[in-house]
Amino acid sequence: MTHRPEFPTSPATWRGLPAAQQPPWPDQQALNRVLADLAGCPPLVFAGECDRLRTQLGAVARGEAFVVQGGDCAETFAGVTADRIRDKVKTLLQMAAVLTYATSVPVVKVGRIAGQYSKPRSSPTERRGDVELPVYRGDAVNGLEFTAEARTPDPDRLRRMYQASAATLNLVRAFTKGGYAGLQQVHTWNQDFVSASPAGERYERLAGEIDRAMAFLRACGVRPDEFDDVDFFTSHEALILDYEEALTRRDSLSGHDYDVSGHLIWIGERTRRLDGAHVEFASTVRNPVAVKLGPTATADEALDLIEKLDPHREPGRLSFITRMGADRVRDLLPPLVEKVTASGARVAWICDPMHGNTFTAPGGLKTRGFDDILAEVRGFFDVHHALGTHPGGIHIELTGEDVTECVGGGAAVDVDDLVHRYESACDPRLNRHQALDLAFETAELLRDRGNGAG
Ligand SMILES: O=C[C@H](O)[C@H](O)COP(=O)(O)O
Ligand SMILES: C=C(OP(=O)(O)O)C(=O)O
Numbered sequence: 201m202t203h204r205p206e207f208p209t210s211p212a213t214w215r216g217l218p219a220a221q222q223p224p225w226p227d228q229q230a231l232n233r234v235l236a237d238l239a240g241c242p243p244l245v246f247a248g249e250c251d252r253l254r255t256q257l258g259a260v261a262r263g264e265a266f267v268v269q270g271g272d273c274a275e276t277f278a279g280v281t282a283d284r285i286r287d288k289v290k291t292l293l294q295m296a297a298v299l300t301y302a303t304s305v306p307v308v309k310v311g312r313i314a315g316q317y318s319k320p321r322s323s324p325t326e327r328r329g330d331v332e333l334p335v336y337r338g339d340a341v342n343g344l345e346f347t348a349e350a351r352t353p354d355p356d357r358l359r360r361m362y363q364a365s366a367a368t369l370n371l372v373r374a375f376t377k378g379g380y381a382g383l384q385q386v387h388t389w390n391q392d393f394v395s396a397s398p399a400g401e402r403y404e405r406l407a408g409e410i411d412r413a414m415a416f417l418r419a420c421g422v423r424p425d426e427f428d429d430v431d432f433f434t435s436h437e438a439l440i441l442d443y444e445e446a447l448t449r450r451d452s453l454s455g456h457d458y459d460v461s462g463h464l465i466w467i468g469e470r471t472r473r474l475d476g477a478h479v480e481f482a483s484t485v486r487n488p489v490a491v492k493l494g495p496t497a498t499a500d501e502a503l504d505l506i507e508k509l510d511p512h513r514e515p516g517r518l519s520f521i522t523r524m525g526a527d528r529v530r531d532l533l534p535p536l537v538e539k540v541t542a543s544g545a546r547v548a549w550i551c552d553p554m555h556g557n558t559f560t561a562p563g564g565l566k567t568r569g570f571d572d573i574l575a576e577v578r579g580f581f582d583v584h585h586a587l588g589t590h591p592g593g594i595h596i597e598l599t600g601e602d603v604t605e606c607v608g609g610g611a612a613v614d615v616d617d618l619v620h621r622y623e624s625a626c627d628p629r630l631n632r633h634q635a636l637d638l639a640f641e642t643a644e645l646l647r648d649r650g651n652g653a654g
């Protein structure tokens with residue numbers, strides 16, 4: 201193998217390479233002014249925190265931990281309120297608690313939060329009747345309102361993205377480090393969910409077992425406040441490379457570059473080409489990174505991505521988030537996992553059961569069925585079980601609120617209910633009940649086969 205300096209490039213090497221899905225900013229000078237300001241702003245996250253997440257994801261890649269990653273498809277500036285952020289984090293922590301019990305391994309907690317403001321789209325424009333306008337690309341770029349003014353990309357929104365991320369992260373840190381969301385409290389929230397849920401009876405057994413485990417720990421002298429300090433990490437799709445580069449800083453201790461806009465950054469299904477700008481940018485920063493792999497991904501592409509993004513084969517550096525669709529996961533996932541495993545690489549395999557299962561409901565709203573989502577998770581576990589590899593975690597679009605965007609689940613939402621509270625700016629999210637249903641159902645799947653680890 202040829203010698204490779206560890207980080208041979210600087211964050212600007214992506215420039216000049218094909219960069220898909222970049223906003224058509226109308227005023228380049230205005231953009232440059234914003235980027236110069238952002239380049240002088242304090243980091244949102246710290247290199248040491250990114251290293252810590254990489255270490256924890258390393259345990260996932262080795263089969264010794266599980267990851268729950270989730271949050272909005274598209275965060276919005278209007279969504280930066282204390283209640284919404286709290287409820288989202290609360291939902292993720294509740295899911296993680298159930299899965300910690302079910303897997304008997306540590307669960308790494310990662311939000312799609314504090315930076316998930318830009319969206320890759322299938323079409324550059326949206327048509328309503330006779331009017332065609334630029335498509336909404338996330339609050340980082342333009343407004344959702346269907347007017348020419350709102351849809352014009354405005355670079356000042358990148359500044360607001362930074363501010364919204366900072367405000368969100370400040371609250372997330374307070375919730376997770378301030379004792380508010382300790383394990384005992386999270387367990388109490390789960391008990392409340394089980395007693396209020398129509399499907400509650402089914403989950404009572406599991407909740408009761410967790411309750412007895414907690415009582416056992418207390419009896420052994422473990423103080424409840426020992427679990428008050430929660431490690432919670434942020435992640436988003438690193439889509440707008442101007443922004444990500446402006447938020448990249450060299451760590452004075454290690455000399456490595458870190459994208460300090462979030463702990464983990466991922467590359468989406470639409471921007472993962474090997475010779476493209478997104479993969480190049482990710483290769484130059486030391487954060488843990490992930491790549492989405494959809495139905496067209498080949499095993500050779502996965503191997504090339506490993507070579508480019510994880511040349512040192514460091515467990516935790518690279519995760520693959522697969523999103524194949526419930527009816528295809530059993531056919532499409534095995535060749536990828538087999539070849540990657542045979543190559544000796546250790547990546548964390550994470551299941552996104554959302555993006556391969558979207559359909560348009562008769563009224564025209566994009567939705568997803570709870571049963572399809574659960575079926576893809578089941579398929580993902582079955583594939584890994586059959587291959588003797590580790591199903592490392594789940595990646596979910598969710599909110600802590602009672603929205604009606606996905607159909608099914610314990611407190612069934614059906615297609616006619618979608619209009620009642622459909623608030624997503626992009627893809628349909630599981631609501632709080634559906635997200636917790638998914639955690640309990642996944643926990644049962646894992647328990648049925650003994651345990652999640654290995
Ligand atoms: O979140 C993922 C994509 O941005 C989203 O699914 C694209 O949606 P579209 O097909 O409506 O553009
Ligand atoms: C854009 C997304 O997914 P994908 O890249 O897998 O389509 C997303 O996670 O919102």
Ligand SMILES: [Mn+2]
Pocket residue numbers: 273274555597626627
């Ligand atoms: Mn999405």
